[in-house]
Amino acid sequence: MSYKCKLERKQLGSDLVFALIMAKTKQKGEPKMNEEATHFRIYCCGNVNCLARGADDIWRVLDEQIWLAKLSERVELRRSGCQDHCDFGPNIQIWPGPYRYVELTPAKIKQIVRQHLLAGQPVEELLAKPHMRRQTGKDS
Ligand code: FES
Numbered sequence: 001m002s003y004k005c006k007l008e009r010k011q012l013g014s015d016l017v018f019a020l021i022m023a024k025t026k027q028k029g030e031p032k033m034n035e036e037a038t039h040f041r042i043y044c045c046g047n048v049n050c051l052a053r054g055a056d057d058i059w060r061v062l063d064e065q066i067w068l069a070k071l072s073e074r075v076e077l078r079r080s081g082c083q084d085h086c087d088f089g090p091n092i093q094i095w096p097g098p099y100r101y102v103e104l105t106p107a108k109i110k111q112i113v114r115q116h117l118l119a120g121q122p123v124e125e126l127l128a129k130p131h132m133r134r135q136t137g138k139d140s
Contacts, residue, residue, distance in 0.1 A: 040071075040117060043093045050082075050089035058090045061106040061111035065113040075117060084134040091128070100128040 014064075044059050059077070066075045071137075083091045088102035097120050101112060107124055115133050 003114050012069070038045045038075055038096070038120065039074050039076070041095045043078050043083070043095075045081070045083045045085075045089060045091045046079035047082040047086070049086035050074065050091055053089040055090040056110060057106065058092070058104050061109045062092070062113070065110055069113055069118055071113070071117055078084065082134075085132050086130045094122075097122075101126050101130045102132055105140055 042062065044062065045055055046059075059079075063077060064079065068074055078106065080093065081112065083093060083100065085091050085102050090104045091102050092104065092112075093100050094116060099116065101108070101123070104126075108123075112123055112126065113122050
């Protein structure tokens with residue numbers, strides 16, 4: 001077999017391997033962008049009680065952790081008014097939900113970003129309890 005013939009055969013072999021790989025890839029489907037990834041909206045209470053308890057620091061740490069986790073495209077951060085858990089601030093709400101997190105600290109924010117936003121598992125032990133809601137006199 002001539003050198004040229006060997007070369008053509010080798011080329012044909014690698015073309016065949018490439019064609020087989022492409023066929024398998026098409027069977028599995030094209031890799032997709034993660035279109036189904038959840039998008040979150042987070043409301044940080046910006047009212048007086050939460051501000052007095054460190055809401056600005058919570059906002060700063062949350063913003064930083066979202067950026068570090070490369071979640072900026074999936075998480076929208078907004079200020080809100082009072083969330084009716086004033087004695088347990090600083091507070092945030094995460095949607096879809098609402099999941100109401102209270103008595104936040106930078107360490108708790110890091111845990112929420114890791115567990116809730118990245119892994120999709122709300123942090124049960126940090127969620128507001130019914131007795132924490134401010135009594136307005138409008139209920140009951
Ligand atoms: S001031 Fe933040 S919950 Fe009321």
